[in-house]
Amino acid sequence: MQTHKNRVAVVSGAAKGIGQELAIQLAQRGAALALLDIADLSQTCALIEEVGGKAIAIHCDVSQEADWIAAGELVKNQYGRCDILVNNAGIYPNVHFDDLEFKTWRRTFEINLDSMFLSAKVFVPMLRANGWGRIVNVSSTSIVTNAVGVSHYMATKMGVIGFTRGLANDLGKDFITVNTLAPALTATPGTSHIPDAVRDGIVNLQAFKRMAVPNDMVGPMLFLTSEDAQFVTGQVLAVDGGMMKTC
Numbered sequence: 001m002q003t004h005k006n007r008v009a010v011v012s013g014a015a016k017g018i019g020q021e022l023a024i025q026l027a028q029r030g031a032a033l034a035l036l037d038i039a040d041l042s043q044t045c046a047l048i049e050e051v052g053g054k055a056i057a058i059h060c061d062v063s064q065e066a067d068w069i070a071a072g073e074l075v076k077n078q079y080g081r082c083d084i085l086v087n088n089a090g091i092y093p094n095v096h097f098d099d100l101e102f103k104t105w106r107r108t109f110e111i112n113l114d115s116m117f118l119s120a121k122v123f124v125p126m127l128r129a130n131g132w133g134r135i136v137n138v139s140s141t142s143i144v145t146n147a148v149g150v151s152h153y154m155a156t157k158m159g160v161i162g163f164t165r166g167l168a169n170d171l172g173k174d175f176i177t178v179n180t181l182a183p184a185l186t187a188t189p190g191t192s193h194i195p196d197a198v199r200d201g202i203v204n205l206q207a208f209k210r211m212a213v214p215n216d217m218v219g220p221m222l223f224l225t226s227e228d229a230q231f232v233t234g235q236v237l238a239v240d241g242g243m244m245k246t247c
């Protein structure tokens, strides 16, 4: 299904994990991709080529304003437009508060939260020029768990929700939607070190008693970035196998 045909999508953190899976499936649905990461993007590019898609790889540290400005120029030169921005890159160093240093706190904020502001500054004008746009910012359902060693991470991921809601209000006049996707613990290279007992404790809070995989996140992201989500903005979509129950 070519649900994203003729769309240009920017996905950060696309070298692996959730971002890689999303990028491949956006390409399968007809979008042209700009892949951003500090890691090597050649595997994602090859997988996109395999499914007949189109992608450019951009080395971008999402915490750096200059990198976002350069990425914006590259996207403009290559595609002439941007329709979809997915802020997926993130880090989750596990450090108990007793050992947490300010530099780790700051770095987590720079990558997980400053990046949302910096990317919007660069890409919102391009979305606005289309009179159409979709922004998805990735948070985490860890914010409702009793996970230990992630106070700095939880702070950034709550910040993502606050920023997303405010940005959705500001961009309503432009008919640009801005939503948060909050994944549950998901099996990616970034979570491969998590002890079985911690994983089982989290999975046990879910209605579905299995750990999520990247593909579980993709369908909801495809929806939020599609035409079908035209009246959905400022929302948090928890993709967590039934852990959070809100109304």
Ligand SMILES: NC(=O)c1ccc[n+]([C@@H]2O[C@H](COP(=O)([O-])OP(=O)(O)OC[C@H]3O[C@@H](n4cnc5c(N)ncnc54)[C@H](O)[C@@H]3O)[C@@H](O)[C@H]2O)c1
Residues within 6 Å of the ligand: 012, 013, 014, 015, 016, 017, 018, 019, 036, 037, 038, 039, 060, 061, 062, 063, 088, 089, 090, 091, 092, 111, 138, 139, 140, 141, 142, 182, 183, 184, 185, 186, 187, 188, 189, 190, 191
């Ligand atoms: N995997 C989970 O259990 C889980 C749960 C909830 C939320 N999340 C969130 O989902 C997102 C993706 O998680 P994942 O598990 O796929 O991660 P991952 O660690 O497997 O991949 C993250 C990607 O982001 C890139 N990245 C890291 N720092 C960067 C920077 N400064 N600039 C550019 N790219 C950078 C990495 O190189 C990597 O390719 C993150 O925002 C994470 O916080 C993940």
